Amino acid sequence: MAGFLHACCLPICREVVVDQVAQRQSPVTESFLERVASGEPAAVEAVVDRYGALVWSIARRMSADPHDAEDAVQDIFADLWSNAARFDASIASETTFVSMIARRRLIDRRRRKGREPATKALPEFDITGGVDRSFDSVDLQDEVRIAKENLARLRPDQQRALELSIYQGCSHQEISEQLSLPLGTVKSHIRRGLTQIREAMARRNEP
Amino acid sequence: MTPLARRDALMDVLAERATSGLAPERELELVQLLAEFPEVDADHLDLAAAVLLRVWHSEDDLEPMPATLRRAVIARAPRRAVERPSALSDPPAAISVWWRPYAIAATLVMVFLAGRLLRDVPNQGRKIGPSLEQQLAAAADTRSHRWVAQGIEGYAGAQGEIVWSGSRQAGLMRLEGFPPNDPAKRQYQLWIVDPERDARHPVDGGVFDISGPEPVVIPLNLKLPLIAPRAFAITAEQPGGVVVSQGPHLAVATVD
Numbered sequence: 001m002a003g004f005l006h007a008c009c010l011p012i013c014r015e016v017v018v019d020q021v022a023q024r025q026s027p028v029t030e031s032f033l034e035r036v037a038s039g040e041p042a043a044v045e046a047v048v049d050r051y052g053a054l055v056w057s058i059a060r061r062m063s064a065d066p067h068d069a070e071d072a073v074q075d076i077f078a079d080l081w082s083n084a085a086r087f088d089a090s091i092a093s094e095t096t097f098v099s100m101i102a103r104r105r106l107i108d109r110r111r112r113k114g115r116e117p118a119t120k121a122l123p124e125f126d127i128t129g130g131v132d133r134s135f136d137s138v139d140l141q142d143e144v145r146i147a148k149e150n151l152a153r154l155r156p157d158q159q160r161a162l163e164l165s166i167y168q169g170c171s172h173q174e175i176s177e178q179l180s181l182p183l184g185t186v187k188s189h190i191r192r193g194l195t196q197i198r199e200a201m202a203r204r205n206e207p
Numbered sequence: 208m209t210p211l212a213r214r215d216a217l218m219d220v221l222a223e224r225a226t227s228g229l230a231p232e233r234e235l236e237l238v239q240l241l242a243e244f245p246e247v248d249a250d251h252l253d254l255a256a257a258v259l260l261r262v263w264h265s266e267d268d269l270e271p272m273p274a275t276l277r278r279a280v281i282a283r284a285p286r287r288a289v290e291r292p293s294a295l296s297d298p299p300a301a302i303s304v305w306w307r308p309y310a311i312a313a314t315l316v317m318v319f320l321a322g323r324l325l326r327d328v329p330n331q332g333r334k335i336g337p338s339l340e341q342q343l344a345a346a347a348d349t350r351s352h353r354w355v356a357q358g359i360e361g362y363a364g365a366q367g368e369i370v371w372s373g374s375r376q377a378g379l380m381r382l383e384g385f386p387p388n389d390p391a392k393r394q395y396q397l398w399i400v401d402p403e404r405d406a407r408h409p410v411d412g413g414v415f416d417i418s419g420p421e422p423v424v425i426p427l428n429l430k431l432p433l434i435a436p437r438a439f440a441i442t443a444e445q446p447g448g449v450v451v452s453q454g455p456h457l458a459v460a461t462v463d
Contacts, residue, residue, distance in 0.1 A: 044284040052272035052280075058260070060270070070276050077280045092254050099257035100250060103225075108403075111228035140261070147258045165226045166256050167263040172227060191222035191252075198255040 031094055037085040047080065051098045058099065062106040062169055064113075076105045090205055093139035110169075146200045154193055157181065161189040217244055218252070225256040231438040231461035234400045241407045242451060249406035339379060339426055346372035352439065352460040354382070361386055365458040367422070369439050376432050380415075383422035385457070388443070390416050395457075396448045397427070400438040404431070409440070414448040437462050 032050055035043035055076050056069070063069035079101050087097050151159055157179055164170040164178065172190070176183045208216070217240040220233055229237060241249060272280075343349045349372040356365040364384030371378035380397070388394060397412030404410065413428045439460040442452045 041286075045281055048272075048277055048280055048284075052277055053269045056272040056276070057264070057269045061264075061268075070273070073272070073276060074280060074283065077284070081285050092258070096254060096257045096261070099260055100253045103257055103260065104253060107226075107228040143258045144261050147255075147262050151259070151262060162259060163263060166259050172223075187219065187222065190226055191218050194222050194225060194252040194255040194259075195218055197259060198252055201255065201258065 031087065031089060033080070033084040033087040033094055033097070036081060037087075044081070048077065051080075051095070054095065054098065055102050058102045059106060062103075062110065068109075072106055072109055075109070076102045079105050089139070092201065093143055095140045096143055142204065143201060146204055147197050150197045150200050151193070154189075154196075158189040158193055161186050162193045165190055213240065213243055216240060217247060221247075221249070221252040224249075225252040229402075229437075231400070231463070232459070234402055234437045235440060235456070235459060235461075238400055238407065238409050239454065249402075339377060342375050342377055343370055343372050343379070346375045346377075348372055348374050350462070352462055354380075354439075354441075354458040354460045356384070356458050357456045359455055359457050362457045365441075367458075369427075369460045371427070371433075371436065373433060373435075376429070378427040380425045380427065381422065382417065382425065385417050385441075387417050387419055390446060392446065393443050394446055394448060396442050396444045396452065398440045398442065398452060399429070399433060399436045400440070401433050401436045403434040408451075410436075411448065411450070412439070414444070414446075 032043060032047045036047055055073055059069040059072045059076065060066070063072050080098065083101060087094060092100075151162070154162075160179060161175050161181070164175045165172070170178065172183055172186050175181070176186045179186070181189075217237075220229065220237045220240060223229060223233065224237065237249070241247060349370060351368045351370045354365060354367045354369065356362055362385065365382070366384050367380065367382040369378060369380045385395065394414040394416055396414050399410040399412050401410055410429065410431050410433065413430070415425050417423055439462075440456040441458045442454055442456060444452060
């Protein structure tokens with residue numbers, strides 16, 4: 001009897017052991033978006049908790065009012081769920097990817113609704129000042145460092161054009177008027193600044 | 208324009224996309240430029256802009272998401288795995304599903320045959336039944352967009368409208384001034400620029416023929432759902448159409 005039971009149970013036990021070994025061997029990904037893409041039930045809440053403040057703050061900054069920002073946040077997270085599988089850690093940090101998705105949606109909403117007046121002018125930000133983000137990944141800190149270094153190499157009017165465009169949401173025309181620069185020059189400053197930073201990011205990721 | 212100048216033009220459009228967004232005509236231009244530079248991603252400069260934002264956006268600027276909004280976002284999230292491009296290459300599940308490869312193969316065959324059938328039955332300005340017109344009239348989001356000729360010789364008189372409802376995923380084209388085509392030599396092909404679906408590749412709207420000088424009405428025959436179309440374009444292609452068009456655009460309708 002014991003022998004019969006042993007013979008019956010052995011294949012089942014072996015299968016259970018194999019599954020347990022497989023689970024221990026499967027890599028634990030640190031990317032929240034990869035976990036969303038793989039269907040992990042707890043991953044959605046983890047993404048919202050990790051990036052909710054970032055997405056909400058960007059949305060508040062680029063929206064006409066809090067209600068509009070709330071609608072925008074809903075859209076942004078919907079975009080994140082459908083784009084989760086696109087995230088590639090070899091190209092950019094997850095925080096940068098989330099910020100990019102957020103900005104894309106907000107720019108699109110702003111464009112469809114017509115431009116709102118530029119946000120109130122803020123004092124120029126000292127780019128040499130540190131921004132301590134203790135929960136930020138090493139990758140993000142590295143990306144920000146590269147961006148700061150490359151920004152510091154630009155001329156002051158180029159830096160200002162980028163800040164007015166990206167941080168303050170000014171249109172190219174508004175920047176042209178504020179800095180008393182031709183529109184073509186403003187576009188050129190922005191293009192060159194972004195291209196320079198993007199190329200520096202790509203070099204960082206090269207093996 | 209030299210290749211270097213074309214690449215500069217692409218970076219100009221990408222910088223505009225990353226900072227102020229693109230008008231529909233510029234979305235069309237972006238699609239064409241990206242086709243010339245396949246190594247460049249549509250998000251190329253958006254990533255740089257996102258990193259720059261972190262330079263100025265300090266920790267003091269962050270505020271917690273309102274609790275009600277957090278709950279709403281979580282409640283609306285999908286409960287199953289989102290679409291993964293490499294799903295078919297994933298390792299097999301622990302529980303073998305022996306019929307899966309046969310189901311996938313059968314589905315692919317059906318999709319291929321459906322595509323061939325649809326492609327081989329081009330629209331020739333058939334009379335539109337009342338049901339499509341009624342559907343479009345009843346939908347609150349039905350919009351009409353005017354075709355604008357793009358200055359291509361022989362198509363200066365091309366005009367009309369494209370009518371589309373996102374909620375019904377249905378539409379039609381009214382066309383006039385397009386020269387008749389010989390389907391054995393050339394067919395018209397519709398393209399839809401829908402950046403939210405794919406910033407690089409426009410959606411293939413299928414081929415159609417125009418048999419005479421009179422105005423025609425052609426129902427849209429799309430194989431993929433549209434999310435937020437920004438522009439429509441018509442080209443002339445080889446019989447059966449192409450996967451990637453080299454243009455030129457004969458007529459364009461933009462979504463304002």
